[in-house]
Amino acid sequence: MxxxxxxxxxxxxxxxxxxxxxxxxxxxxxxxxxxxxxxxxxxxxxxxxxxxxxxxxxxxxxxxxxxxxxxxxxxxxxxxxxxxxxxxxxxxxxxxxxxxxxxxxxxxxxxxxxxxxxxxxxxxxxxxxxxxxxxxxxxxxxxxxxxxxxxxxxxxxxLDLGALPTPAPRRAPVVLFVGRVVANKGVDAFVRAWTTIASHVSGWKAVLIGADRFGIDAPRTAFVDRVEAQADIAGIAHLGYQPHPRVLEAMAQAAIVVVPSRWPEPFGLTALEAMASGAAVIASPSGGLPEVVGDAALFARPDAPGELETALLTLIGNDELREDLAARGRERAQIFxxxxxxxxxxxxxxxxxxx
CATH class of the missing domain: 3.40.50.2000 (Glycogen Phosphorylase B;)
Incomplete structure (x- = not known):
């Protein structure tokens, strides 16, 4: 055929x-x-x-x-x-x-x-x-x-689970956002939440990977400029567009990956990649994301007052919960x-x- x-x-x-x-x-x-x-x-x-x-x-x-x-x-x-x-x-x-x-x-x-x-x-x-x-x-x-x-x-x-980078045996105290730097993906909600909680989470850092589009030639936009300026104030490292292998390596190291999409994600591949990589996931409860993560994530609406901040503080402050969600995520990823x-x-x- x-x-x-x-x-x-x-x-x-x-x-x-x-x-x-x-x-x-x-x-x-x-x-x-x-x-x-x-x-x-x-x-x-x-x-x-x-x-x-x-x-x-x-x-x-x-x-x-x-x-x-x-x-x-x-x-x-x-x-x-x-x-x-x-x-x-x-x-x-x-x-x-x-x-x-x-x-x-x-x-x-x-x-x-x-x-x-x-x-x-x-x-x-x-x-x-x-x-x-x-x-x-x-x-x-x-x-x-x-x-x-x-x-x-x-x-x-x-996903080809056998081709993913080997997860780090000890996860770095990093909260990671990966995705296009556009309003629909909720990246500004991630920056806002970290700005609110950063002073309460000593020893942890936040990292933002992404640009307006996929590709090294992604354009600068007013939204990207504004988000990155706010990230600088909050102490969030922003790495811009990164090739997919580099993204997977970052997921294999980070303790938490946040997927705070505003629009209803039709599937939610980032959440699946994060679970398969051994990170604990916080996801928006809209679109196809609940189908992907099942009971292997915390849900938080990006614009509901305090929800994303509370979810972050909960996971950062509870090693046992993070490890439990990470284990459930790796198991759930097997079906994909x-x-x-x-x-x-x-x-x-x-x-x-x-x-």
Whole structure:
């Protein structure tokens, strides 16, 4: 079975700019899978065989970037003639490509906020053309909202647990935030909470890893400048964007990882990585995060007065609780290991070909 995996146009398939979708595709792609996306500088990630979308004639320059990307995808499809097309996170592209080959759509974000799936009528039409898969049950419910019952499969994100850095036998007294430095991720709530409690937690420090976007060329924004200035005042080390291996190394050392997202995380890969790395986790109780962490984290709403501060003080002051949450997190992470995920993906691909 020749499978062609379609990345979103702005998803970089390279180590220095890979987001969550590229990292997942890299883990799961087999040697015969074709991974299609925008051209990358340097070496693509090793999963599958990377095929860059070819340049489009200047005659098409009057059309949108998305339309020109679709034209490029059609060229690649005509060249390789896949048995199955697997589109990540782009309903409109999946709907269009379904005319040329069996197609399944894997959704990583809220479909009600996506072009081609925002209305019930659009989502209903999608189900007639493509097989829909979501990375969490929360996303599945969002897709099916206001629709008659229908088959939408769930395939959670995964990790290759055997490839993670070895957790430190003695965790550093560090509270770590990892993620994009944007309001939705609650990074400013993390800085606010640490500013409030820092004088009460002698011997501990806070570290912030992230930038406005994934990649070494992430732009400076007013929000990034403001958060980093506040972090300086609070004594929080901010390291900017770091490659994914460096992020995992930091998680393997830190005692606590905070995931204080304001928006409903569709899955919550950072929380899963933190649990698998042996850190105790504090997470926002929204979106798909509760599905990921189960009973292996403390929950705190980022903007509820005192909740994040209280959770931090509770974990910092209770060694036994931290160790218990870390142990439960490592155990829970096992259900998201790469072996079961690969088997699930193969089964879903075979089902898609039988539609």
């Amino acid at each position: 020749r499978v062609m995996i379609i990345l979103p146009m702005r998803e970089g398939y390279a180590a220095d700019r890979a987001g969550a979708i590229s990292l997942l595709v890299n883990r799961l792609a087999g040697p015969d899978d074709l991974v299609v996306g925008s051209p990358v500088e340097g070496t693509p990630l090793p999963g599958g065989t990377f095929v860059p979308v070819p340049p489009i004639s200047p005659l098409w320059s009057v059309f949108s970037d998305n339309f020109r990307y679709l034209i490029g995808l059609r060229k690649v499809i005509r060249q390789y003639r896949p048995d199955l097309i697997e589109v990540h996170n782009k309903p409109a592209i999946a709907s269009s490509l379904a005319r040329v080959a069996p197609t399944q759509l894997i959704l990583h974000n809220d479909p009600q906020e996506m072009r081609g799936a925002s209305s019930p009528r659009q989502r209903e039409a999608l189900l007639e053309r493509v097989r829909v898969i979501t990375v969490s049950d929360w996303l599945r419910r969002r897709f099916l909202e206001d629709l008659d019952p229908a088959v939408v499969e769930v395939m959670p994100n995964c 290991d790469i072996g079961p995920a690969r088997a699930r993906l193969v089964a879903l691909r075979l089902q898609a070909l039988k539609r």
